[in-house]
Structures are given as C-alpha cells and as structure tokens.
Amino acid sequence: MNEINEILDAYKKASKANIRTALATVVKVEGSSYRRPGARMLVTETGQLTGAISGGCLEGDALRKALTAIHLQENRLVTYDTTDEDDAKLGIQLGCNGIVYILFEPLKPENENNPIAILSEVAGKREDAAIAVLFSLGGQQHTGTKFLLKSKNQFKNIPSFFNSNIEADLREVILTQTSVFKSYTCHNQPVTAFLEFISAPIAVVIAGAGNDAQPLAQMCHLLGWQVTVVDGRPAQATKQRFPTADDVLVAKAREVDLIKSDAHTAFVLMTHNYNYDVELLGRLLTTNTPYIGSLGPKKKLLKMLDELGLDTEPNRQRVHGPIGLDIGAETAAEIAVSIVAEIKAFFAGAAKEPLKDKVLPIHQHVGL
Template sequence: MKEISDILVAYQKAKKERKKTALATVVKVEGSSYRRAGARMLITEDGQLTGAISGGCLEGDALRKALSAIHQQENKLVTYDTTDEEDAKFGIQLGCNGTVYILFEPIKDDVEVNPITILSELESKRECAVLATLFSLECKAQIGTCILLRSSGYTTATTTEINNKLLADLKEVLNDKTSKVEHYTLNEEPVIAFLEFINPPVSIIIAGAGNDAQPLAEMAYFLGWQVTVVDGRPTHATIQRFQKANRILVLKPDQLLTQIDIDEQTAFVLMTHNYNYDFDLLNRLLPTRAQYIGTLGPKKKLIRMLDELGLNTDENQSRVHGPIGLDIGAETAEEIAISIIAEIKAVFSGASAGLLKEKKAPIHVYD
C-alpha cells in the first residue's frame, strides 16, 4: 500500500502543477523478476518517477514508453524479455531470467473514473479489496486498471460489460485473499485479467513510549504502516518524541481497546517496561483478531504472565511472540527495531524468515 499511497501523493502534486502523467503496472511475470505483478510506478511528462517496476533496469526504457503513451493518450502493453538479445542491445538487461509485461496507462483527468481514482478508493476505507487490471497479448486495445471490488460492492471504469465469470473470480480472490491471473473473452476478444488482492496497510500499535520505541515507530512509518503509540505517561507519549506516528494516545490498558479498531492487519508490540501494564494489556489482546502480538523481554516474562492469567497453553505461547523479533544479534534500539519489523513482516506475509540462499523454491511465486 505504501507504493500506491506515494503514487497518489505524487499524482496530486503533478496535477496541481498541470503535468501529464502515466501509470505503469507490472501485470504479469514469467520466470524471475525483481518486482512481481502489482508493482507500480507513476511517470510525469517531465520524467519524475514515483514507485518502481524493477530494480532500476527497466525504468529508463519505461520512461520512454510512458511518454509515448501520454503523447498518444492510449494504453500500451510492453513486454521485456531477458532471453531476447535485442533487449540487451538497448541496455535493458533485466538480469533476472524472466519476462515482464508492463501496462502503461495515461491518466486522463477529464475522465471521472480513471486508474488513479480507482487506486484512491483503496485509501477511502480500511478494508480488503481486489483490483482488476485487464490487458491483452493479442489485441492492441488495452482496457487497463478498471475494477475495484470490496465486500460492499465495486467501482468500475470500463464500459465493457463485466461478465458473471469475471465477477465470480473477483469474489473468489476476495474470499481466498490470493491474487491470480485469469483469461476471458469480452466483446469477442481474448482478455487477460490480473486480479490483485490488496490488504489494508499494517496497523502497528506500540504500547510503550520509551526511547527504544522511537526507532520502531519511525521504521514502521517508512514502510507505510499506520503507527499508533500508546503509553500511560503523558511525559513520554508526545508528538515531539514520536513525530512520525499517526496517533499518540495516553491511556491505561482498560481504555485502549475502546479507542482503536483491531482487525487481521493489526500488530501489537508490548514494550512499556512496566510489567503490570503489559500484563493487563496482554490479557485483553489474546481474544482479539490481532494477527500479531509481541512482548519485549525474556521468554520467562511471557511464561509468567500467561501463568498468572491462567492462560499458559501451547496455543497462546504460539500466538504471542516473546521474546519479540528475529535472532539477528540485535543490541541497540535501532537493531532491535529492525528485528521486530522483520518478524512482523514475515508473519503477515506468511514467510519463513529464513536465509534466502537456503530457500529451494523461487523467491516469489508467479502465475
């Protein structure tokens, strides 16, 4: 979501400055690639880039393709193939042994529903959504970013009738929470749809406003997470100490859950250095939908809290991450913050958090 948020901010700036723009989206990948389907980049007519569609190897050529799309005011699908020697001649050289399909869409400000307005809908509600981008490998005409589905309904930018199969697949992706690529025939033309499941950003609640919480709040902010800092001490929980936090709350544990919304994209970090505060809050968090709960401090502290709560079960020991973070040999507050952020990211991504060099399967799984 951070990339999309950055793109929306950049677009509003470009619009204010009356600069024309185009959106580049990776819609399909075969083999290996630095970025996978769903990566996006906004390009302005004067060459400003926001977001990324590769590790830097495609951006130069993508700029030229985007300017062409802006000039002609039509969507364009471009294929970059590492096995094609011509790509190397033109200096693209992906270096990833894969084929990447990128859709370029000029943003038409006079069109009420365009790719940017659809992306803006993602930020209007904190809900899961499915974004459909339609393209064709056989036809010149490209429909583009056109449908956003939520449980409450959908927004569409296409005049093409949404057939029952496409709508059913959108609902399936929303239910399964897994992106996929499907093939359809719309208006008697073959069309490929990248159906992208998008979660709302991670909401991290940092219970504790000590000095060691400051780098954690800043790192979470730079990842685009929604950051809330809560502490019972008004001298510690201040905007001067946590300038990157979205919310700062001075509350007791029994007040906190009435002030925040907890969903499956919520992570709690208990680091108040106050045993009673952490103890009370842990008791209230265990029954919630929070996907991640972590406690700073030794394992015996967590065991003691669960024992005193009468909740020391294998399930709860598995549910709570204590000691919090990955074993990277962290010592300083900044290093500990990295280990905590990395563990939370791994949990939400369903990743192993192991060394990539020891991974036998591809880093990313593509359709």
C-alpha cells in the same frame, strides 16, 4: 500500500500543476524479475518518477514509453524480454532472465473512474480489495485498470460489451487472498486480466513510548504500516517524539484495548512497566487480536501468563515472546529490525528462512 500512497500524492501535485501523467503497471512476468505483477510507477510529462517497476534497469526506457502514451493518449503494452543472455540488445541490461509486460495508461482527470480513482478507493479504507487490470498479449484490447471489488462495496467501470464472470472471479480473489490471471473475451477478442489481491495495510499498536520504541515506529512507517503509539506517561507519548506515527495516545492499560483492531493488527508490548504490560496482555488475550508481541525474556512472559491464570499452551503459542527474530540484535534499531521482520513474516505466512536456502522461487507465481 506505501507505494500506492506515494503515487497518489505525486498525482495530486502533478494535477494541481496541470502536468500530464501516466501510470506504468507490471501486469505479467515470465521467469525472473526484480518486481512482480502489481508493481506500479507514476510518470509525469516532466520526467518525474514515483514508485518502481524494476530495480532501476527498466525505468529509463519506461519513461520514454510513458511519454509516448501520454502524447498519444492511449494505453500501451510493452514487453521487455531478457531471456536472451545478450540483454544488451535491449540496451537496458536487465540481467533478470525474464519477460516483463508493462501496461502504460495515460491518466485523464476528466475520467472519474481512471486508475488513480481506483487506487484512491483502495487506499481510502482498511479493507482487502481486488483490482482487475485488463490487457491483450496479442492484440490492442488494453482496457487497463477498470474494476475494483472490496469486501463491503464495489467500484466498477467495465464496458457494457465486456461479458465475463469477472465480478465472481474478483470475489474469489478476496476470499482466497491470492492474485490470479484469467482469460476473457472483449469484442470477440481474447483479453487477459490480472486480478490482483491487495491486502489492507498492517496496523501496529506500540504500547510503550520509550526511546527504543522510536526506531520501531519509524521503520513501521517506512513500510507503509499504520502506527499507533500509546503510553501512560504524557511526557513520553508525544507527537514530537514520534513524528511519523499516525496516532500518539496517552492512555492507561485498560484503555488500550479500546483501540480498534482487525485481522491485520499487531500489538507490541514494550512499556518496560510490568503492571502495564500484564494488564494489557490479559485484555488482549480475550480479543481476536492476531498478533501480540512481548518485549523481554520468556520468563517474564510466563510470569505474566501465570499471574493472569492464562498459562496455557495455546496462549504460549499465541504470544510472541520474546518478540522478534533471532538476528543477534543488540541496539534499539537492531531490535526494531528484528521485530518488524517477525511481524512481516507472520502476516505474510513466510517461513522465516534464509533466501539462499529456499528451493522454490522467492516470489510465489500467480496462477494462469
């Protein structure tokens, strides 16, 4: 979500300066590639790039392709094939041994349902969403980013001649939380649709405004997560100490659980105040908060659970304490890396194993 927000900000600046733009989207990948379908990059006619569609090897050529799309004011699908070992033929030295399909869409401000409007809808509220990007691998039917479905409302711009089950398919994408490819027909021609699942961003509530919470708040912000810092000490919980946090609150433990949470919310208990942590933990365990992390040794967590009369195996499994992955962390910044890694792995359903030990591909391929 952070990349989408950066693209939206860059588009606003370009529009204000009357600079034309195009959106480049990775819509399909065969084999290995640095970025997967759904990666996006905004290109301005002045050559400014925001976002990324590769590790840097495609951006130079993509800039030229985007400028052509802006000049012609039409969508273009470009294929980069590096399955041939002699990738110097392309002059871009991808080295990923894959085929990458990128759709370039010139953005037209007069079109109120252009791709930027759809991305704005995605970023506007904390809701899971599904986007349809339509293109043709063998023709010219590159309809582009034209449909968005959210759990509570829908926003569509599908041509009347486009007959398909796309809405039902998008609902299935949200239900399964899995991106897929589907085939449809447009003007009696086959069209491929990348139906992308976009999860609501993770929200992290950091209970504790000590110095060790500062790098954690900064790292969460860099990932595009929504960050709330809360502490009972007015001198500690200040915007000056946590400038990147979305909210900084001074509140007692009994008030913290009033903070709105959802299926993508993580609470981190790191106040270094036992009474504050134990009261907050007791309140959180009565909610459906999916992730609760407790800084400190396991014996501290077990003592808190016992004091609360909640020392059960399900609660031991539910609370991540000591919080974080074992990476040998010592400093506040290293501990923050450990915590962020565990939260990311938890919400991604990842196995938390070294990538070199993975048997399957790093990225899960979406189904055809």
